[in-house]
Amino acid sequence: MTNNEDKLKKIISHAKEYGFVFQSSEIYDGLSAVYDYAQNGVELKKNIREAWWKAMVQMNENIVGIDSAIFMHPTIWKASGHVDAFNDPLIDNKDSKKRYRADVLVEDYLAKIEAKIFKEVDKAKKRFGDAFNEEEFLNTNARVLANKEKMEAISKRLYQSLEKNDLEDVKLLIEELEIACPISGSKNWTEVKQFNLMFATQMGSTAEGANEIYLRPETAQGIFVNYLNVQKTGRMKIPFGIAQTGKAFRNEIVARQFIFRMREFEQMEMQFFVRPGQEMQWYEHWKAERMKWHLSLGMNKEDYRFHDHEKLAHYANAAADIEFNFPMGFKELEGIHSRTDFDLKAHEKFTGKKLRYFDPEINESYVPYVVETSIGLDRMFLAVLSSAYNEEVLEDGSERVVLNLPPALAPYKAAILPLIKKDGLPEKAREIMTELQEDFMCHYEEKDAIGKRYRRHDAIGTPYCITVDHESLTDHMVTIRDRDTMQQERVAIADLRTLIFNKIKNKALV
Ligand code: ATP
Numbered sequence: 001m002t003n004n005e006d007k008l009k010k011i012i013s014h015a016k017e018y019g020f021v022f023q024s025s026e027i028y029d030g031l032s033a034v035y036d037y038a039q040n041g042v043e044l045k046k047n048i049r050e051a052w053w054k055a056m057v058q059m060n061e062n063i064v065g066i067d068s069a070i071f072m073h074p075t076i077w078k079a080s081g082h083v084d085a086f087n088d089p090l091i092d093n094k095d096s097k098k099r100y101r102a103d104v105l106v107e108d109y110l111a112k113i114e115a116k117i118f119k120e121v122d123k124a125k126k127r128f129g130d131a132f133n134e135e136e137f138l139n140t141n142a143r144v145l146a147n148k149e150k151m152e153a154i155s156k157r158l159y160q161s162l163e164k165n166d167l168e169d170v171k172l173l174i175e176e177l178e179i180a181c182p183i184s185g186s187k188n189w190t191e192v193k194q195f196n197l198m199f200a201t202q203m204g205s206t207a208e209g210a211n212e213i214y215l216r217p218e219t220a221q222g223i224f225v226n227y228l229n230v231q232k233t234g235r236m237k238i239p240f241g242i243a244q245t246g247k248a249f250r251n252e253i254v255a256r257q258f259i260f261r262m263r264e265f266e267q268m269e270m271q272f273f274v275r276p277g278q279e280m281q282w283y284e285h286w287k288a289e290r291m292k293w294h295l296s297l298g299m300n301k302e303d304y305r306f307h308d309h310e311k312l313a314h315y316a317n318a319a320a321d322i323e324f325n326f327p328m329g330f331k332e333l334e335g336i337h338s339r340t341d342f343d344l345k346a347h348e349k350f351t352g353k354k355l356r357y358f359d360p361e362i363n364e365s366y367v368p369y370v371v372e373t374s375i376g377l378d379r380m381f382l383a384v385l386s387s388a389y390n391e392e393v394l395e396d397g398s399e400r401v402v403l404n405l406p407p408a409l410a411p412y413k414a415a416i417l418p419l420i421k422k423d424g425l426p427e428k429a430r431e432i433m434t435e436l437q438e439d440f441m442c443h444y445e446e447k448d449a450i451g452k453r454y455r456r457h458d459a460i461g462t463p464y465c466i467t468v469d470h471e472s473l474t475d476h477m478v479t480i481r482d483r484d485t486m487q488q489e490r491v492a493i494a495d496l497r498t499l500i501f502n503k504i505k506n507k508a509l510v
Contacts, residue, residue: 008327043411063241068222087194096184159311167192215249266377273368315342334375403461413440
């Protein structure tokens with residue numbers, strides 16, 4: 001097992017043990033790729049969602065939010081291209097009977113070649129020490145160049161074949177690369193077939209009279225079909241944006257890697273409507289803004305990179321992913337797409353209604369172009385959780401697991417702990433709890449020794465533990481312990497509110 005797989009396993013079991021994420025329907029042996037957020041997870045998830053909403057809606061006068069329904073008119077998905085083109089190429093291994101996404105098999109193969117390049121870099125770094133120039137090495141080393149060339153050739157062929165829907169060639173590529181099933185180890189593959197990812201259900205009381213409708217595979221279309229309503233009722237002037245958070249559903253073929261790829265997940269999307277011809281400038285703007293948001297949360301810069309798309313979706317004229325260094329490696333966390341006027345034009349065509357905007361500045365009416373930012377809330381949750389998870393060996397040789405969550409995102413801001421369960425300490429602690437819980441999520445706990453309670457709050461990422469002892473009854477002071485430094489300080493009860501507020505204050509969030 002590699003260290004990375006090891007880390008993902010540890011995060012999954014930590015998330016379960018400390019009430020962040022449970023497998024859905026666990027007592028029925030679970031439902032594949034569906035998860036439930038538990039008592040601490042729901043708080044962290046809510047805080048991430050609110051941080052996003054604040055950055056996108058509250059801080060931008062020209063962006064407003066909506067909450068559209070999950071069920072929509074079925075023709076919307078015809079217009080958007082999802083009925084005909086929202087497919088993944090799938091392939092089965094005849095021996096293990098396991099199903100894979102053909103493109104993912106090839107992409108995993110490419111990741112292995114990339115790992116070889118990283119290994120060469122690491123080796124050279126050690127050899128050359130301070131004199132090492134990574135960029136020069138990547139552009140001159142013969143082995144690296146050969147591997148890069150190989151990667152380019154494979155990915156070009158894969159994307160061209162997918163573009164042309166030449167599924168035979170995708171299978172041929174898998175055979176030529178001698179890709180084996182990770183489970184059976186065999187190279188005995190079926191043909192590659194297209195598989196539509198939308199979940200369908202029936203609307204109506206009887207099956208005969210029923211209309212087939214879909215669970216939305218993205219929240220974006222709910223924004224497009226409401227664009228004119230919002231523009232008119234909100235008297236919005238271009239450029240302006242509409243934001244929305246909500247559930248989306250995809251019947252993913254390869255659903256694995258915990259909450260990274262789920263069948264029911266939550267998206268946070270913003271569609272920005274601009275004058276045609278100005279989309280590239282806004283695309284660059286939102287790329288930069290979104291990266292800034294991630295870093296403003298206190299995430300590590302080294303864990304992020306952009307990946308500009310070579311293969312563009314049918315609706316886009318430019319697209320980039322913000323990739324995060326998950327325990328499984330760098331993977332897409334967010335997409336920024338210049339979607340042109342594809343969606344609005346398609347809805348015009350299918351409804352016969354005009355979705356134009358009259359631009360008083362240039363005295364012209366047009367169908368706006370759209371730049372979209374789209375992030376998976378669950379993927380962001382995994383990014384936050386995995387970068388916060390730390391195992392530490394303390395000075396006395398003992399170990400602790402701590403979640404160094406950005407304080408503003410932590411489920412609880414403070415734990416209120418009476419040192420013992422008697423002598424009036426619980427009553428004093430309750431008083432503090434009552435006062436603080438109006439402003440912050442706090443947790444009152446009196447069970448177990450104080451050290452054990454500290455560890456439990458380290459493990460769920462509570463920034464402050466507040467301990468009430470006998471002296472507190474007379475000096476009106478408490479001991480406050482910092483999660484990250486484990487330093488303890490004596491402070492006046494009257495100062496607690498300001499102290500916690502300053503700790504969690506983050507311009508991006510609170
Ligand atoms: P991928 O290539 O990983 O399947 P995608 O390119 O299909 O993702 P988009 O359609 O651009 O994803 O969706 C926008 C965002 O929604 C993604 O960046 C991701 O964070 C999130 N997302 C997409 N599919 C899933 C899923 N099955 N589970 C969790 N989050 C998802």
